Amino acid sequence: MTTPTSAPHANLAVTGTIGIDTIEAPTGRAEEVLGGSCTYFSAAASFYGPVRMVAAVGDDFPASGHAAIMRFPNIDTAGLEVRAGSKTFRWGGKYRVDMNSRDTLFTELGVLAEKPPTVPQSFRDSRLVFLANSHPAVQAELLSAFTNRTLAVADTMDLWINTARQELMRLLKMVNGLVLNYDEAELFTGKRNPVTAARHILDMGPRFVIVKKGEHGCILVHADGVCSLPAYPTETVVDPTGCGDTFAGGVMGALAATKAADPGSFESVRKAIVHGTVIASFTIEAFSLDRLVKLTKPEIDSRYQDYVNMVRV
């Protein structure tokens, strides 16, 4: 019997933001609550196995935020930098009546305007890496620290498509997968059809693209096939913030946990997006991470089964 050099689950890292959000929605208001792409991603991924978090906060980051992150025992916070004299990223957003679109009320970059966090030496052997939304040059720099990676996936957004297109295209040559929203896929490629748009992005380098459609689910366009899945039609919609990051956390967490030889294969990714879809459907049921903090594995398993029954044809 051979001793594995790394546990199958101990190889997922995520880079991104930890923030303090203030959310206004038709369903209520949440002030100065825990948010950030890295936070939502890690919380979701932690249900599938260990996840290594690389992010920075200021020394104003509240104890309650630390406590909330600590409630997910699978999150390894060795890469969480607390910077003396710096301010934590803050974001305020207001959802419109339909809950599908929102306006940014304010953005206080804080540490995000400083140098990126450092990837701890102990994280550099991570095999799966998720680059949550950030400037693509920063994503590329962070990614290069993971010299042992076998699967790298990036998220992006309209801001970088509009202002850092060349850097984004360079990043696309370094990653295996890209996750972006429906409208962003069109913005990036000029192609309205999401499958056509995703095929254009595949031509830029990645092996797969996941187009997120919010309440309408997602489309996976992979070099080896196309898969479209609806969202879980939850009736309790309180706060969509972080759903995309939770989705990505479920996808990457499931990929890190897979026993498949090739976690980036069409079959692996199509199975993983089901997990992402299911766990994202919980996030929306409460503000901030309130639902994820209370979530249990049996609840996930039960909804997974509901979902499988629902889309069975």
Place this chain on the structure above:
Amino acid sequence: MTTPTSAPHANLAVTGTIGIDTIEAPTGRAEEVLGGSCTYFSAAASFYGPVRMVAAVGDDFPASGHAAIMRFPNIDTAGLEVRAGSKTFRWGGKYRVDMNSRDTLFTELGVLAEKPPTVPQSFRDSRLVFLANSHPAVQAELLSAFTNRTLAVADTMDLWINTARQELMRLLKMVNGLVLNYDEAELFTGKRNPVTAARHILDMGPRFVIVKKGEHGCILVHADGVCSLPAYPTETVVDPTGCGDTFAGGVMGALAATKAADPGSFESVRKAIVHGTVIASFTIEAFSLDRLVKLTKPEIDSRYQDYVNMVRV
């Protein structure tokens, strides 16, 4: 061995419009082409078995229109009235750049402003009836002619929700199923969430509601369960006109062809909406019925298999 009183396939009837459409879209223009809810529905349903068409046109209805309908041998046109001195319904629409919304350029009601068509005596034993979009009082009147019906499904639209709500609510006590668009479900119920909206409609009488979401697929909310399915992600999008009616035609055609004892059961309808989804994905690939006219059963079967593979989880 007993002799069945009616063939399993000979029992689907549809009431609705046959029209002459003029379509403007980013993909081109089609002038004075065959359209109408009854036409698209019947063409789609005819791939699954016989379908009885109840509709009226004026004596200006072109020979090319008749010829196109005749290219679907399973359509029984005994209920197609050609009214001397009357004008055929005409509609002009222009699709916006995103192809998901359109503006009506003109509407010439013609025969639609006259009395409804007569249901032929030979059609009155129809067991499955689809009431394509029309004033709900007209739908109710037509429906009452089908005294042998076991499954009645209606379509509706924003116009009737806004102007004939009481008649629509009366109709809902007479039908087993309702098909309507996402935005119409919200308009009708005041509930943004499509599942919540559909549950409210179930309280008004029907056993199931199908919420159509265009390129995002559909949600079936049935007294016995919920099913959500994506659309087939076709990359060839030329003209969305008639996709909803084609979808309904595929659904009802499949239900008419089912050997299930209860064609309105959750299991029957969930299987049928897959057929509706698949056949609607062809309609969008060309103007008018141009794609359906050329469509073959092997093409449908092949895409059905593609679709099943695509949504497999």
